[in-house]
Amino acid sequence: MKPELIIVGAGLNGLLLAYLLQDSYRIILLEGRPRIGGRILTVEEAGERFDLGPTWVWPHQHHIRHLIDALGLTLFRHYDQGAFAYDAPEGVQYFRTGKNAPSYRIEGGAGMLTSSLAERLGDVDIRLETPVRTIRSDSEGVTVHTDGEALRASHCIVTLPPRLCADTIAFEPPLAAAMREKMLAIPTWMGFSSKCIVTYAEPFWRERGLSGFATSHRGPLSEVHDASTRNKGALFGFYHTRSADDSQPERVIEQLERLFGAPARDYELFRYHNWRSDPYTSVPADREPLDAHPRYGMETKASERIRFCGTETSAEEGGYLEGAVIAAMRLAKALMEA
Structure with missing residues (x-):
């Protein structure tokens, strides 16, 4: 039986990860919005x-x-x-x-990208209007808490912008202080x-x-x-x-x-x-204008059970559609090799 994987966020990154990993995992894809696509609208x-x-x-x-x-x-x-x-x-x-x-x-x-990926997600369980509140991890897996239920899986990938993730999701045990500080410092594209x-x-x-x-x-x-x-x-x-x-x-x-x-x-x-x-895109700190394109990229492994992935996590082409694809492909390859 394939292990369970919960992916948080049904934007381009989350949908591509689900597409690449669906043969290796039983996947639940959680999205707070009433639609797929994330920042693709x-x-x-x-x-x-x-x-x-x-x-x-x-x-x-x-x-x-x-x-x-x-x-x-x-x-x-x-x-x-x-x-x-x-x-x-x-x-x-x-x-x-x-x-x-x-x-x-x-x-x-650009919505053709996300709709085309969604059409290719065989048995992936996509749940809209399901924001994640807390992610608890232990030696055997993770428990992801939404407003209505607690979902259990072997691993979890969070594809929200790092700053939004750190600001809106509680982690137990807490994220390392240095990682959380880094995430809060990364502007949301x-x-x-x-x-x-x-x-x-x-x-x-x-x-x-x-x-x-x-x-x-x-x-x-x-x-x-x-x-x-x-x-x-x-x-x-x-x-x-x-x-x-x-x-x-x-x-x-x-x-x-x-x-x-x-x-x-x-x-x-x-x-x-x-x-x-948009509460599923930005936090108040993101309203400050940028003087230049940010230098994106961050460590994506929070623990053995939790990974982060998204365009802002990619040092190469971070912020763009290209960065989202690069991040998803690299993480999917690492997970399949592991």
Whole structure:
């Protein structure tokens, strides 16, 4: 009989671990949200899908690209032709740059990654709306306590962001002080972000010779990018890290009109997600803006029975989809070899 394994978190990392380990373990996958995907959040409108979480894949990221190929998914190049806009206090300025390094998006959105993995999870028991409160370990296994029950397994892997894990899950016996301190010091990638999508009948900015990319010190969005699909024009934007929780479209549309012209008023869909206030993503410490991409990576073995895994645990490409895949593949290989 296969040993039992509990995986906490049904984001890309947790789903990939379940996929890689399902032949070696009987797996229960616990997720606090009412959906799978974690920080991958793809919304659908009239058959078109748009990302409110991670968006891009780059050519050097071989692990995520291999996974995309293995799942039968398709990449397409992110549109970056034309001038970019700088939303300066004295007015909008437009610039042209040299050749940009290409970035790519997944046809159908990044959510295709997690839904495709979930479809391949044979007998894995996925339980949504099941946040974990306490993890107790002993010489024979672990007991994972949720709000409604206590689950027993031989091992447990926690794929939550390290800071969120240390802040919201109690461990008995407690984690080593140095490990807990390290986890609390690791910023949650996207934990400081709010993101919106605005869709249009067509990408009208391209006709004006604009790429859809803009930066701003005026706000409410600090960055804007083209998010169009094959059949629909779209722009997505990141809010300034210190902007108010603004889930209404008026100020965003006003800014897009300033950047790209009057057609920006004729939008079809506005969707918004504040990752800073998402209790299954971030803690209050994550709301502080980052000056640079964090140096990620940490020891993942809490004990013989408990491991940590996630994009922030990877020193290589930590924070990105690539980092999540690298971390999952390395841990799965180590467990199978052990």
